[in-house]
Amino acid sequence: MQGSHGQGLWDFSVTLYAHAPVKAATLALQDAGLDVNIAFWIVWTTGQGRDPGPMLDDAVRVTADWHALATGPLRGVRDALKHVPAPVPAAPAQALRQQVLDAELAAENIAQALLEKLETVGLASSFSWPERALAGLELYAAHAGSSAPVIHFKEAIFSALEKG
Numbered sequence: 001m002q003g004s005h006g007q008g009l010w011d012f013s014v015t016l017y018a019h020a021p022v023k024a025a026t027l028a029l030q031d032a033g034l035d036v037n038i039a040f041w042i043v044w045t046t047g048q049g050r051d052p053g054p055m056l057d058d059a060v061r062v063t064a065d066w067h068a069l070a071t072g073p074l075r076g077v078r079d080a081l082k083h084v085p086a087p088v089p090a091a092p093a094q095a096l097r098q099q100v101l102d103a104e105l106a107a108e109n110i111a112q113a114l115l116e117k118l119e120t121v122g123l124a125s126s127f128s129w130p131e132r133a134l135a136g137l138e139l140y141a142a143h144a145g146s147s148a149p150v151i152h153f154k155e156a157i158f159s160a161l162e163k164g
Contacts (some may be wrong), residue, residue, distance in 0.1 A: 010109050012047075013040040018144045019160040025153040032148030034065050034141065037108060039150070041115040042140055043157050046132040050120035053139055060143070072110060074104040078145045130158050 007015075026036045044068045045052040052059065083099035084090065125132055129154050137150035 009041060009044045009112045011156060012044045013037075013112060015149070016040070016157055016160050017158070020054040022026055022153075022160050025149070025156040026145075027151055029075050029148050029150070032141075034148045035060070035067070036113075037063055037111045037115060038140060039153055040136060041112065042136040043116075043133045043154070045120050046123070046136050047129050049123050051123045052118075052120055052136050053119055055118045056140060056143055058118055059115055062118075063111050066107070066111050066114060070102060074100055074107055078104055120150040134156070 017026060028041050030036050032158055038056075041059060042052045048115070078097055078100045081093055081100065084093040098122070123132060134151065134154045141148045141150050
């Protein structure tokens with residue numbers, strides 16, 4: 001199984017998101033009210049033998065602040081451009097929607113850079129990486145008051161990692 005060692009959070013997330021089951025599990029977390037950047041950060045951090053738990057409040061705060069400033073408004077514009085009313089020409093509107101999506105991805109990249117800078121401590125655990133990741137994801141879901149299907153996200157991630 002490939003670990004997260006030596007790979008930045010953004011590359012780790014983008015590589016895994018390319019797998020259809022991970023994408024579906026990620027969208028399910030998002031629909032349940034969780035920030036997928038934090039979910040990827042938790043898995044990535046635990047893969048480095050680090051404990052994201054003590055920094056969870058900071059992670060939630062920095063991503064919420066950035067989401068309110070940039071990511072959320074960009075997503076709102078992108079969603080609004082899905083179906084533009086007449087007389088707006090469809091082709092230019094869709095080209096603009098793609099540009100907004102590119103900007104939204106750049107904002108997501110910044111969110112992950114903020115998360116990656118958080119100082120986490122080493123884990124004193126003999127549990128496997130998948131077990132540590134699941135514990136971190138469950139902690140995050142409980143912290144957010146969400147019943148998000150974190151087990152499915154964890155399973156999709158580790159299945160994708162095994163496939164390479």
